[in-house]
Amino acid sequence: MRPPSRACPGGAARGAAPRVETPCRDPPGGGAMNTDQLVSVLAFDDTPPRPISPRVMGMSGLWLLAAAAIALLILGVRDDLLQAMTAPVTAMKWLLPLGIAIPALLAAIALSRPVTWRVPILWMALAVGMGAVLWLLLSIMGTPADQLMPDMWGNSRFVCLTAIVGISILPLGTALWVLQDGASPAPGLSGACTGLAVGGFAAAVYALHCNEDEPLFFLIWYSLGILIVAALGAIAGRSLLRW
Template identity: 35%
Template sequence: MNTDDLVRHLAADTRPVARNSVTRRLVAGMAVGGAGSAMIILIALGFRPDLGTAMRGASFWMKWGYTFSLAVAALVMTAQLARPDSGRLRGLWLLAMPVILLAGVGLLELVHTPSSQWLAMWLGQSWQSCPWLVLSLSAPIFAGLLWSFRRLAPTRLRAAGATAGLSAGAFAATVYCLHCPEVSAIFVLTWYSLGIVLATLLGTVVGPRLLRW
């Protein structure tokens, strides 16, 4: 059997891959992990008692919009890196837009708040625990994404690990909004983002080992 015959023989049983199958698999993994994170909040932390009222206010959706848009943008990057032919990443600017918009909201808050209250607004009541809770809640989501990668073929493992960690951290922060009572944009921009960065760094470290195929 010559090479051409071998290639035709190997390709004879291949089936077409459904459009957007990579993204759907990643979304499924992140959704399952997100459900696990929500269960952790329900069992260990509890939903904020005024959640219904908070969801009618702008501050809740400011937090949720920031974290969820980051999660979506990071998932777009992850889907690109899940393929063996991933080249230059497209759409990196999507990651910057939520940060820039929230920074603008934070500046407006500072302008309309007396400087004597800036520190309290920045630290809130939970600045010491917030990043670590976001990091902890990202673990089930990162595990879900690892499951998704089992049928994918990333070749840039460190970059894929970083974007998977970023996706997990941002979506974990989205779920964390169900518990966190903080309302300040500069609090979210600082401490939520720190938790997301920690999840990204963890994904960067463990990615080359856990995503190998």
């Protein structure tokens, strides 16, 4: 004999007209809903979500443009910018950061969905980073010993780091604030990808001013600035993007 269904609270009072009681349904497996069940419920929820991608790009992009304008008003733009952008070596001051920033941004947006655990496009950013590391090692081996430290240290490393991090702060905070409307399964990774993206764009902005064109300089200090912003994004993302 099948046991009677458990009635939901709020059934008919004693003496009142009888009414049909609907049984309460517990989550599959009984007990409280666990994380996997919650993810499944959210994944199959047909409520139209607020689009995250255009808001991340739009709002963060506006703050990035504002920060870039202020930075370039203070620092200035290099006089030979067009010549530098067409030279193969110095063009890498823009191509490498953007090659990391664009895939990282797409990965951060993809990770805002709860069913997304793998982001293959992130491998593109990692491949660009590994290429930069290989170029750095080859540059170290090919530079005379007496020229190595001057080329590595340059004359504006502190300005470089300060500018990249400073340009990134408001766009990074805005992007993380918008991404809170998502449901990332990996908050730390989402924050790190967001930081990589913002830091890469900020480095490309700073390159409009920087006239230190030795690969040893920009491969080290641009990379360090981007990694600092990525670390800030990872730390903030673990708290802000948790759900």
